[in-house]
Amino acid sequence: MKKTLDSRLFLVYYIPIIRKDMMKKLILILAVLWFGLNAFAKSVQADDYNTAVVAHVIKENISGNGVDMSVLESEMQKLAYNFALQMTDVLEKNLPVILESLAAELRMNADSKYKCKLLKGSKIEDKECS
Numbered sequence: 541m542k543k544t545l546d547s548r549l550f551l552v553y554y555i556p557i558i559r560k561d562m563m564k565k566l567i568l569i570l571a572v573l574w575f576g577l578n579a580f581a582k583s584v585q586a587d588d589y590n591t592a593v594v595a596h597v598i599k600e601n602i603s604g605n606g607v608d609m610s611v612l613e614s615e616m617q618k619l620a621y622n623f624a625l626q627m628t629d630v631l632e633k634n635l636p637v638i639l640e641s642l643a644a645e646l647r648m649n650a651d652s653k654y655k656c657k658l659l660k661g662s663k664i665e666d667k668e669c670s
Contacts, residue, residue: 593615600607631638656669 593611596611597607652668655666659666659669
């Protein structure tokens with residue numbers, strides 16, 4: 541005797557389970573793809589200005605007109621401004637560490653001078669004080 545009814549019943553319950561797993565995988569793949577493409581799109585937009593400037597310089601050199609020095613001067617000013625902003629951020633983040641190391645060095649120098657003053661007339665000799 542064949543059990544055709546039971547095998548069909550098994551498929552009825554098994555197919556929705558497969559569909560749920562496939563949907564979860566599909567949603568996960570689409571989410572990863574969307575995040576990846578968004579990250580790539582932001583990195584591509586970052587260099588549009590530099591590409592335009594380089595293209596302008598190349599076009600002017602090929603046409604024989606030469607490059608206007610004001611373009612190069614403004615680019616140098618922009619680079620200097622960006623560098624100054626970056627250095628300000630670095631100093632702002634690291635200033636406490638810099639000041640602490642500077643203060644520690646000043647304390648060490650003062651301690652060394654004080655120690656040499658104390659040992660000046662005594663029989664104890666120190667390599668730093670000689």
